[in-house]
Amino acid sequence: MTTVTADLKKVTKKVPVRGMMDNVMEQFNSAADHINLHPNIRKILSITNNEILVNFPVKMDNGDVEIFTGYRVQHNNALGPYKGGLRYHPTVDIDAARALAMWMTWKTSLAGLPYGGGKGGIKIDPSKYSQSELERITRRFTFALADNIGPEHDIPAPDVNTNSQTMAWIADTYMSTRPPAERTANQHVVTGKPDASGGLEGRDRATGYGVYLSIKFWANKTNTSLEGKKFIVQGFGNVGYWAAHFLEKDGAKMVAVQDASGSIQNQNGINVEDLFKYSQINDGSIVNFPDSKMVDNKKFFTLDCDICIPAALGNQITKENAPKIKAKLIAEGANGPTNVEGEKILLERGITIIPDILCNSGGVVGSYFEWLQNRNGEIWQLDEVMAKLDKKMKESFNKVFDYALNETVDLRTAAFCIAIQRIEKAYIQRGIFP
Ligand SMILES: NC(=O)C1=CN([C@@H]2O[C@H](COP(=O)(O)OP(=O)(O)OC[C@H]3O[C@@H](n4cnc5c(N)ncnc54)[C@H](O)[C@@H]3O)[C@@H](O)[C@H]2O)C=CC1
Numbered sequence: 216m217t218t219v220t221a222d223l224k225k226v227t228k229k230v231p232v233r234g235m236m237d238n239v240m241e242q243f244n245s246a247a248d249h250i251n252l253h254p255n256i257r258k259i260l261s262i263t264n265n266e267i268l269v270n271f272p273v274k275m276d277n278g279d280v281e282i283f284t285g286y287r288v289q290h291n292n293a294l295g296p297y298k299g300g301l302r303y304h305p306t307v308d309i310d311a312a313r314a315l316a317m318w319m320t321w322k323t324s325l326a327g328l329p330y331g332g333g334k335g336g337i338k339i340d341p342s343k344y345s346q347s348e349l350e351r352i353t354r355r356f357t358f359a360l361a362d363n364i365g366p367e368h369d370i371p372a373p374d375v376n377t378n379s380q381t382m383a384w385i386a387d388t389y390m391s392t393r394p395p396a397e398r399t400a401n402q403h404v405v406t407g408k409p410d411a412s413g414g415l416e417g418r419d420r421a422t423g424y425g426v427y428l429s430i431k432f433w434a435n436k437t438n439t440s441l442e443g444k445k446f447i448v449q450g451f452g453n454v455g456y457w458a459a460h461f462l463e464k465d466g467a468k469m470v471a472v473q474d475a476s477g478s479i480q481n482q483n484g485i486n487v488e489d490l491f492k493y494s495q496i497n498d499g500s501i502v503n504f505p506d507s508k509m510v511d512n513k514k515f516f517t518l519d520c521d522i523c524i525p526a527a528l529g530n531q532i533t534k535e536n537a538p539k540i541k542a543k544l545i546a547e548g549a550n551g552p553t554n555v556e557g558e559k560i561l562l563e564r565g566i567t568i569i570p571d572i573l574c575n576s577g578g579v580v581g582s583y584f585e586w587l588q589n590r591n592g593e594i595w596q597l598d599e600v601m602a603k604l605d606k607k608m609k610e611s612f613n614k615v616f617d618y619a620l621n622e623t624v625d626l627r628t629a630a631f632c633i634a635i636q637r638i639e640k641a642y643i644q645r646g647i648f649p
């Protein structure tokens with residue numbers, strides 16, 4: 216295990232600025248300029264506190280041993296324990312983990328939660344492994360990370376290709392590393408667990424519901440009706456499916472979907488529940504759904520629609536496709552789906568973007584409720600969870616919308632400014648910077 220603790224000069228020089236880091240740093244710096252952020256605080260927030268890299272061996276079903284590389288980046292904990300998901304994907308590397316951890320810091324701050332930001336995962340294509348191999352990989356990863364996570368220190372959650380089952384394995388393995396009398400009291404080391412293992416009713420749909428609410432709040436502010444509005448979704452996993460589910464229930468029409476296996480379209484509408492059921496019996500894939508035609512992946516974002524929901528990976532909307540996008544609204548379910556160049560083009564074209572740190576914050580808000588539930592030994596009801604989530608999302612949306620209007624900035628800059636100012640206040644109150 217290698218733990219790199221922040222040394223300002225060294226780390227500032229070392230951090231390569233490229234890919235997702237490039238985007239998050241440009242977003243941060245432009246907001247920091249807008250609020251004239253104290254230079255010392257800018258330095259602190261420009262780097263990560265800790266970067267943990269673990270290489271660990273796992274025995275495969277055929278008896279061979281394979282070595283995996285896992286990451287956990289802890290960006291900032293000025294407001295509370297590090298919080299953020301674990302991703303299992305071939306694109307996971309230190310650059311992605313750093314950027315995603317930074318986005319978590321701004322997201323938790325904007326949502327008014329008592330958390331900082333962290334993120335991590337394993338560089339792996341999980342489709343190549345059996346369920347029992349994935350369980351062993353997850354347990355070994357947890358064991359390797361165990362001294363660096365904890366319910367009051369760093370609390371992982373699901374992200375791409377991880378789910379409530381993954382969280383149950385992590386919680387179980389982590390608890391087994393604690394002294395017997397402390398084991399069950401450590402259940403909230405992760406959130407997004409299954410219901411019988413301390414999970415929160417509604418955490419499964421929390422992110423997608425938050426995406427839907429953000430779209431609804433935008434529609435209310437702009438006197439737009441969602442009835443009959445056409446939307447497209449990239450990613451039909453946890454976030455994409457639930458966002459589509461709630462939008463369809465409110466009268467909107469899903470006309471195209473893309474997942475890792477391909478893209479489908481039907482301008483008359485694709486039934487969300489039918490597609491979900493189909494994907495469940497089709498290895499999780501949407502391709503060849505009977506009531507649709509296949510479309511070229513490259514054309515996906517340029518298809519005719521009113522609302523576009525990227526809910527898969529980062530860097531999907533770029534200068535290549537931004538000029539041809541037809542949607543009037545981009546609701547970012549994914550983290551970092553629009554890069555800085557793509558965003559500039561969209562804003563010039565008058566297209567609104569509800570930024571990731573606001574739009575997909577329902578997930579981490581749901582995680583916070585689960586953490587509170589476990590800490591207090593409670594079991595919350597679904598209607599209570601959804602009502603609290605609604606209230607939290609509305610408060611954040613209104614804050615960002617009003618700030619953008621008052622300061623004449625776009626919604627992302629507004630969201631970043633609010634988030635950074637809350638952290639700045641914490642540092643100033645502690646008297647670090649007279
Ligand atoms: N799960 C959560 O609570 C939260 C997730 N997010 C973000 O939302 C996004 C999606 O996460 P989940 O829905 O949890 O993951 P998931 O693993 O449940 O679903 C991911 C979906 O994206 C698709 N996908 C993967 N690679 C793709 C590609 N190259 N092109 C098109 N589609 C592709 C997959 O086929 C799948 O349908 C990620 O960016 C994640 O960081 C953000 C906040 C919370």
Ligand SMILES: O=C(O)CCC(=O)C(=O)O
Binds near residue numbers: 406575576
């Ligand atoms: O639920 C959480 O703690 C974090 C989820 C996440 O990774 C995200 O919001 O990007």
